[in-house]
Amino acid sequence: MNDRLARALVNGLLLGLAVLSLAPLLWMLSVSFMQPGEASHFPPPLLPSAPTLANYRELFLRAGMGRFLFNSAAIASLTTLLSLLLNTLAGYAFAKLRFAGRERLFRGLLAALIIPAQVAMMPLFLLLKQLHLVNTYAGAVVPGMAGVFGIFLVRQYARSLPDELLEAARIDGAGELRIFFQIVLPTLKPILVTLAIFSFLGAWNDFMWPLIVLSDEHLHTLPVALASLSREHVQDNELMMAGAVVTVVPVLVLFLALQRYYLQGLLVGSVKG
């Protein structure tokens, strides 16, 4: 194959695949600004004839979208904070602090990765019901606050910390907590950003667990609210697209801003073998 042809082929395919990847998202944005009913025509219009914010107004004023947005933000933020705290402490311990049974425990945790999370859902629901945590933020946060993946991520990164650094601090009489907060934590910053995005996106995008544990409509997260809206408003395409925009744009923006950290974490997580 000659070079010009190969170059045209590669770039053509890249462009085609990019159009396929982005077109649904761009169309969502376009339809969300259309007049109610405008998108239910054949052929479907590509751009709004008279752009309007009516759908967003309807969502926030009548459908309670502000509430759902707040719920999602609160649950995702709480999950992220707890996940950062618990997984970082444990990941550092598994990397740098020798304690009895450490290696065996870690292998056990990795083995637990093959259990699908849904197996635990029925008893977890009953447990949270006993604790009166069903239909609370806490109930939605609990399964995501510590995880094998998060511990693994931090451990892999923390292993590259030089032992001499920690030893020197110990000889100077620093306590383990002080070493952790003053010496270890600052050097872990890149992986903390990675862990934070993973936790936040995971909690924000999660659907099945919030659907189960948050049956009270006031507590619905965006995905749960959107799913139930889409069952009620089957015909209101413009409204649904605006709802999809509100749900998707925050995570897309977060990803675009912190892309490097996210992709790095994805690769660390997948080389475990």
Add this chain to the structure above:
Amino acid sequence: MRASLAGWVFAAPALAAILVFFLLPVLAAFALSLTDFDIYALADLRNLRFVGLHNYATLLQDPLFWKALGNTLYFVVVGVPLSIAVSLGAALLLHSKLGWFRPFFRTAFFAPVVTTVVAVAVIWRYLFHTRYGLVNWGLSWIGVHPVDWLGDPRWAMPTIILFAVWKNFGYNMIIFLAGLQSIPEDLYEAARIDGASRRHQFVHVTLPMLGPTLLLVGILTLAGYFQLFAEPYVMTQGGPLQSTVSVLYLMYEQGFKWWNLGVASAVAFLLFLLMSGVTSGLMWFARRRGAE
């Protein structure tokens, strides 16, 4: 001495959370699957009875369970290879030195991965709408009559598979791209000197070198695809004619719609069993091929 105690103290909160909110519930799920836990037991635990393997036996005779299993396997068997093939293709395109603006394309391909399943499923439901959907409009240009994508039992699952591939291919693409970048350039050099064509280079250099990556991606993707739930929940509600009821959809309905938590736990365990079986099979196959 002190570091050893600190190790336990630092690890304890996360381990306790995983133990209480994951590992113990998993064990409890097995116990639960051996009982007739239903809405009466939910109200009053005295209504709970031990039934042994009765839930499993009932499920294995239930046509809906087999239907759900068949649908899930259809989704996995078609979706996983298709997804991996598209991921590999995209990674090869991004890896090629002939491409322009490669960082832009990488971001564009990855964007669907970070989006919320429910939200993009709503978009796809509209894209594939029989009357107003862009897809049917596009097809009408080449003379195809409107297809009732999500309302026809023959087309509903293929549509969901296409959706899943679109949503997920970027993830494996990144892993493949890293794999491709780690293949030493001199291997290709040597192959070129021996007169190997591009196709031969791909079959005899790229694929073998990607062996471990392929295995890893295969395992991760299988595990993910077995957990099909949100897509049918939003796009088809299991229909039409139960053609998109997945195993997890069945578990959800049994457990949290009808409150048969005993049966739902049995469904979850059967899925777990199936997933570990398939994963071990794949690893055994890979080891035999020496691609460990």
